[in-house]
Each structure stands twice: as structure tokens, then as C-alpha cells.
Amino acid sequence: MSNSPAESPSLEEAPILHVDLDAFFASVEILDDPSLRGKPVCVGGAAERGVIASASYEARRHGVKSAMPSVVARRLCPDLIILPGRFDRYEEYSHQFHGVVNDLTPDYEPLGLDEVFADLRSLRRLGVRPLDAARELRGRIREELQLECGVGLGRNKLFAKLASKQSKPHVVDHQLVVGEGVVWVSPELEERWIAELPVRALWGVGPQTATKLHQLGLRWVRDLAKVDEETLARHLGAAMAATLVAYARGEDERTVTVHRELKSLGHDQTFAISLTSLEEVLSQCRHHAGVVARALRGQGRVARTISVVLRFDDLESLSRSQTLPFGIDDESALTSVAQALVRSVDLSRPVRLLGLYASSFLERSDNQVQLSFDVVTEGDRRNEAIEQSREYQVSSASLRDALDDIRRRYGASSVGVASDLASQGLRIERQRGSHAFGPEGPVK
DNA sequence: TCTGGGGTCCTAGGACCC
DNA sequence: TCTGGGGTCCTAGGACCC
Numbered sequence: 131m132s133n134s135p136a137e138s139p140s141l142e143e144a145p146i147l148h149v150d151l152d153a154f155f156a157s158v159e160i161l162d163d164p165s166l167r168g169k170p171v172c173v174g175g176a177a178e179r180g181v182i183a184s185a186s187y188e189a190r191r192h193g194v195k196s197a198m199p200s201v202v203a204r205r206l207c208p209d210l211i212i213l214p215g216r217f218d219r220y221e222e223y224s225h226q227f228h229g230v231v232n233d234l235t236p237d238y239e240p241l242g243l244d245e246v247f248a249d250l251r252s253l254r255r256l257g258v259r260p261l262d263a264a265r266e267l268r269g270r271i272r273e274e275l276q277l278e279c280g281v282g283l284g285r286n287k288l289f290a291k292l293a294s295k296q297s298k299p300h301v302v303d304h305q306l307v308v309g310e311g312v313v314w315v316s317p318e319l320e321e322r323w324i325a326e327l328p329v330r331a332l333w334g335v336g337p338q339t340a341t342k343l344h345q346l347g348l349r350w351v352r353d354l355a356k357v358d359e360e361t362l363a364r365h366l367g368a369a370m371a372a373t374l375v376a377y378a379r380g381e382d383e384r385t386v387t388v389h390r391e392l393k394s395l396g397h398d399q400t401f402a403i404s405l406t407s408l409e410e411v412l413s414q415c416r417h418h419a420g421v422v423a424r425a426l427r428g429q430g431r432v433a434r435t436i437s438v439v440l441r442f443d444d445l446e447s448l449s450r451s452q453t454l455p456f457g458i459d460d461e462s463a464l465t466s467v468a469q470a471l472v473r474s475v476d477l478s479r480p481v482r483l484l485g486l487y488a489s490s491f492l493e494r495s496d497n498q499v500q501l502s503f504d505v506v507t508e509g510d511r512r513n514e515a516i517e518q519s520r521e522y523q524v525s526s527a528s529l530r531d532a533l534d535d536i537r538r539r540y541g542a543s544s545v546g547v548a549s550d551l552a553s554q555g556l557r558i559e560r561q562r563g564s565h566a567f568g569p570e571g572p573v574k
Numbered sequence: 575t576c577t578g579g580g581g582t583c584c585t586a587g588g589a590c591c592c
Numbered sequence: 593t594c595t596g597g598g599g600t601c602c603t604a605g606g607a608c609c610c
Contacts, residue, residue: 202575242581487581
């Protein structure tokens with residue numbers, strides 16, 4: 131490979147940009163509490179079953195990485211500070227981040243809170259080169275958000291993303307750097323460079339697929355580039371095989387998609403102490419249903435398909451789902467379906483995780499929840515639950531709107547359902563007096 | 575070292591319709 | 593009476609991403 135640094139690419143050579151904020155959650159925590167600066171800081175679950183979501187560079191020096199169990203991280207770094215995570219705060223920063231990208235071009239696609247792909251082609255008429263765009267972005271993110279980031283430029287998403295990974299501190303390959311914190315893989319280097327990467331570096335190759343590929347004698351991207359696609363398809367499925375072979379050859383047809391429709395939404399929780407009784411699981415169903423119902427209404431959508439997922443202490447998971455002839459966004463309606471699904475599962479093993487998900491969305495205004503004249507089969511829990519759910523959805527519509535309005539004005543904890551309070555061992559009286567508006571008091 | 579919580583997509587089989 | 597093949601919807605599970 132050549133030792134001279136690459137020249138600045140043209141728009142034709144590098145139309146796609148990828149930005150990735152460095153150690154995002156941890157960096158936000160340090161900004162909000164400067165006394166943390168220079169210390170090994172993580173965001174994640176501190177409890178026994180917690181994992182690390184984001185680690186500062188100090189923490190990484192000790193070998194701490196995201197997705198690592200917190201107990202392991204603590205072992206590696208006894209002084210590690212693990213913070214619980216304030217996702218509302220990260221969202222605020224994320225919005226600002228997107229705002230900065232949007233000022234450059236509206237043709238961008240967020241990936242989680244801390245990454246963005248942007249299509250730079252609309253900048254042609256302004257005569258902006260990709261490196262200028264990357265510098266501008268880095269500068270503004272530094273000044274306005276006080277965050278560091280890495281930028282990758284490429285002729286497609288594949289190369290842009292692989293490049294931004296190379297821009298990170300401690301990873302830098304100087305042959306690829308075109309500016310401070312900006313990486314581009316030139317056409318001359320492209321083929322040789324990607325060939326030398328391990329298969330695990332490719333998008334879509336996780337631990338399982340990597341193991342399968344290794345068993346097939348495929349360790350490097352160059353091995354994948356030569357493999358027979360049909361043979362690979364027998365082991366990985368048609369779609370995965372086609373994608374990986376294309377990536378290995380540097381081909382990636384994915385476009386920057388500005389508006390992605392939300393397809394599912396849900397809430398799950400791993401319990402510090404596994405649930406052992408049906409009653410506990412049913413009670414958690416109602417709690418999850420409340421979270422999901424509010425999220426659905428926030429999106430102005432109703433869901434026809436409700437799924438529950440349970441994970442047991444042996445880490446085995448199982449899911450059950452039910453599609454309704456109508457959409458729901460009411461807490462009691464969701465609870466009714468979710469509890470019926472849970473009741474259909476053998477709960478002889480302790481439950482460490484319960485998840486409740488909603489999908490098959492309809493616009494709220496398109497939903498047709500007619501009253502049913504179907505005869506419900508006696509003893510069929512699912513059908514009974516569906517009819518129960520229909521009644522809740524129809525009958526509580528105006529009450530639900532009123533409660534949402536109160537929550538919007540006075541905070542999420544301002545109103546609750548009496549049965550929830552009872553299940554938490556609280557007395558209804560707490561809703562009166564000083565708690566009438568929730569802990570924060572009335573907002574504005 | 576033992577795995578969170580927010581999502582996405584793919585696969586495969588069965589039911590049902592034409 | 594027994595049969596085919598394609599399309600669509602639903603369910604369940606698995607893997608991946610940040």
C-alpha cells in the first residue's frame with residue numbers, strides 16, 4: 131500500500147458520510163458533571179444483571195467495552211463509576227446533533243441516538259467537497275455540543291461506516307486519514323483494504339454468523355469475496371449470503387433513507403430478582419402495557435399485533451403474539467391481550483425478563499373498532515381477551531385522552547390507575563394533597 | 575465473562591384463498 | 593375425490609445493530 135496520505139475525495143468518490151459520536155452517553159455525563167472528567171466512567175446497569183451501554187476512554191483503557199456485563203467491567207476496573215443513564219438527556223443532545231447535520235443537508239438518516247448517515251449529493255450545486263462537509267460537521271459538534279466525533283466518507287454506506295470506525299482514537303490508520311478525525315478509503319486502496327478485514331467487521335456479521343463462517347473456513351473478507359453464494363446460502367440463508375458476498379466485493383446498494391416508518395415499539399425489563407409467580411408476571415404486564423400504550427398514543431398510532439416475550443433463568447426465551455382485527459392503544463386493552471398471552475405459557479421456570487411489544491400499526495384515525503356481535507367461545511381465553519380488549523378500547527377513548535392531557539401538562543406521574551397503586555402497596559390517598567401533581571409539582 | 579433495552583430484518587411453517 | 597401452485601397473513605424463533 132502507498133504511504134502517502136490520501137487526497138481529498140470528490141463528491142462522486144465519496145457521496146456518503148457517516149458520523150459517530152465518541153462514547154456518547156458517557157461523554158454527556160461528563161459534560162453535565164465535570165468532576166467526572168479523567169475518571170473511568172460508564173453508563174449502564176450497575177446491578178448484577180446490568181451491562182455497559184457506553185464507556186469513557188479512561189474506562190476503555192482498562193478493557194471496559196459496551197455490551198460487557200457490568201460485573202466483568204468492575205473486575206477489570208475496580209474504580210469504575212457506573213451511572214444509571216438519563217435517556218431523556220441523551221435525546222436532547224441527539225436532537226441537537228441531528229440539527230447540526232440537518233443544517234448541512236436534510237438528506238440524513240439517524241442510526242440510534244449517536245450515529246448518522248448523510249447523502250452529500252445535494253451539496254454539489256454549492257461546490258462543497260466531502261472533506262469540507264466533514265470538517266464543518268466536526269467543528270460545529272465540538273463547539274456547540276462539546277462532543278467529539280469521527281467521520282467516515284465513502285462511495286456507499288458500507289465504506290463510510292467502516293471508515294468512521296477507523297477515525298476513532300487508538301485505531302487510526304494514517305494511510306486512510308484525509309483530515310483530523312476524517313477517514314476516506316480511496317479507490318486505489320479500497321479493494322485491498324477491505325479484503326484484509328475480519329468477517330466480523332462487516333455489517334450483519336455478529337458472533338453467531340462469525341462462528342458459522344469460521345467453521346466454513348471463512349475468516350477474512352477476502353475469503354467471502356471468493357465464496358460461492360449458493361453454498362453460503364445453504365448455511366446462512368439466501369438474503370444474508372447475497373448481502374455478505376456483495377459487501378465483500380465492496381458493493382452496497384443501501385440508500386440513505388430519510389423517513390423510516392416505525393414498525394414496532396415495545397418495552398422490556400430484566401428483573402434484578404426473577405419473578406416466580408403468575409401474579410407477579412401479570413402485574414408486570416399491566417405496568418409494561420402502560421408504558422407501551424403511552425408510547426403508542428405519543429406516536430398517534432394503534433397496534434393490531436401484541437407480543438409478549440419471556441426470558442427464563444436458563445436464558446431461554448419464548449414469544450407469543452396475537453393479531454387483532456382492530457388496533458388498540460389503551461392500557462387496559464393491551465393488558466388484557468398481554469395477560470392472556472402470558473397465561474398460555476408454562477411458567478414453571480423463574481422469569482428474568484418480560485417484554486411487551488406492539489406492531490402492525492394503523493393510523494389512529496383509520497382504526498375501526500366496531501362493537502362485535504361474535505359469539506365468544508366459552509373458555510377460550512384468547513378470544514375472551516380480544517373482546518375484553520375491544521370493549522376497553524371503545525369505552526375508554528375519552529377518558530384516555532383526558533389522562534394523556536393531564537400527563538402532558540403536569541408530568542407523567544401525576545395520574546395513575548388505582549389498581550397499579552394497590553399492586554405497589556401504596557394507598558390511594560397518596561394521590562391527594564401534595565402528590566396531586568406528581569413529584570415535580572405543576573408544570574408552568 | 576456472562577450478557578440491557580431500544581429497535582430492525584429474515585426464515586420457515588401453517589392456514590386460507592383462488 | 594384428490595390434486596397443484598401461488599399469494600397473503602399470521603406465528604414463532606433467531607440474529608443483528610446501537
